[in-house]
Amino acid sequence: MTTTAVKADYRLIDSTLRDGSHAISHQYRMDDVIQIVTGLDRAGVPVIEIAHGDGIGGSSFNYGFSAVPEKELIAKACEVTTNAKIACLLLPGIGLADDLREINEMGVKVARIATHCTEADISEQHIKVAKSLGLEAIGFLMMAHMNSPEGLVEEALKMQSYGADTIYIADSAGAMTTEDMKVRVDALVQALEVPLGVHAHNNLAMAVANSIAAYENGAKNLDGTSAGLGAGAGNCPTEILAAVSSKYGIETGVDPLALMDLAEEVVRPIMPRAQVIDRAGLILGYAGVYGSFLLHAERAAERYGVSQADILFELGRRQMVGGQEDMIIDVALELARKHAEAEATGGEA
């Protein structure tokens, strides 16, 4: 059961300190955590997610090393918060059930267990451990555009059977139209006994519209990040979602003005660049590519002298899923080799 001071029509989960971590290459400092948690907590956000962008244990060669060990940051968030619950994301195959035991000791209250949208059965062990610890367990199906409404229902029911308290679908590639979102949410809300949540990305500039559409079709949890900080062209911006919800007469229980202050005064100053939909960001949504690949592809393109857009398109063509960042190097090397071969034979590069 979740209760907030004000009766909200949906529960807002802010992921600035988790999904936002991608956009700053996992360089969060202790002071950032203190300021962002304090700001979100004051604004009335009920749940704050924090972890490496790829979940607990994500600090690695493959996804980028954290500047500060994430468990130190998580412990600090638990210490600083007054009302908001602290949540962590964990991807089975990257993080361990043992990690859940550790974060439970720190005071984390919510565990989001994430899998690709067709692989829910790898979450059984971790959802059950989370529940046995007394954590709220959220099953989180990523890249939801790659599965049909019926397919998502099948996977969500598995997570529900393992004990998940809430099921989320994530448009991790920011690839869904409002119609795509509606049919999925509709099917899931009808099939599930537990509440549904939606995590949207903005690669097609649809994040806020899709989140509102998800709410109107029965989703009871929505995700955002401050100033949209996050993978790809960014997430659904929490302060905009709150403002738009208010215009629709949807009660969020949060203070949009306090969220605007946080975005402007705390988050924008630490952003290495504005969260805009440039060509590469748009390609992610257009070709259905995992958002976190963006900056890794940019670095590989520069290193091997190939086009970032070509890398992203090829990753989409190969149907790569979240977590396969190593394949960005693979694709870049292949493109570089093809260019070299074409030049050697005098063909078209």
Added chain:
Amino acid sequence: MRCAILGSGNIGTDLMIKLLKARELDGPLDLVALVGIDPASDGLARARRMGIEGTHEGPDWILSHADELDMIFDATSAYVHKAQAQAYQDAGIIAVDLTPAAIGPKVIAAVNLTEHLDAPNINMVTCGGQATTPMVYAIRRAVENLPYAEMVSTVASKSAGPGTRQNIDEFTKTTSTALREIGGAENSKAIIILNPAEPPIMMRNTVFGGLPEGTDHDAVIESIYAMEKSVQEYVPGYRLKNQPVIEEGPYLTPGGLVPHRAVVLLEVEGAGDYLPPYAGNLDIMTAAAQRVGEAIAGHKAAQNEGASK
């Protein structure tokens, strides 16, 4: 050496086909039975068609036939193996363990094949461990010290069975340990990803090694190519998908700051004995287990010969 395979799923059945092929070529392993628990299993039916015992009586069958067996290959699950390992040992049966139970010493066929030939129980780590530990070792032998190594294994969803799925932490923990204990890295991490793409993708493995200051990069690359050849001796479909590269950092690894990293991009194409070629993860496991079984058989034969002289 008389042996049986326990577990009639994908791995057990693939191993059966490999061992029966080798027996025809006068290999040292005499496979007498495939032992499962499901009477309707496809693997058991196939065993009977191929002329060996195919029984669903499980570990009990093994223990009641202990006098007729020298060795078993256990392709059940970590739980089942943990529960029975002592009983096999008490019965005098050598166990080659293909589950991630990690009871006996770990063996990676291309690295420490001959180190534990007298052990009563040998652990084959994981498919990802068999694919990547050789490359960690290859980097390690070319550097002063290897502060950190990491592997990322991506397998086709279709080739990941329920055992792997329900217990994915066993995979990452056992693999990560092998990267340190056998690969020689001081710190390590293992990651596994399932990819549902159709047609199914080939098994992919990537190895990252953190290279300390003063590393001879050419020596690292040369060592990686040499290791590719060593593994190909028993897994013909094991190959470098792209040339190994050294990337400039710096990288803040759990083993400290390193200026460079080596990136090894591998692909494993299966021999297609039981499952299609995309299931290279099964193939590298069964090929490595066969190699270990044959090495033990050779070792015991040499011992007996020595004793009879």
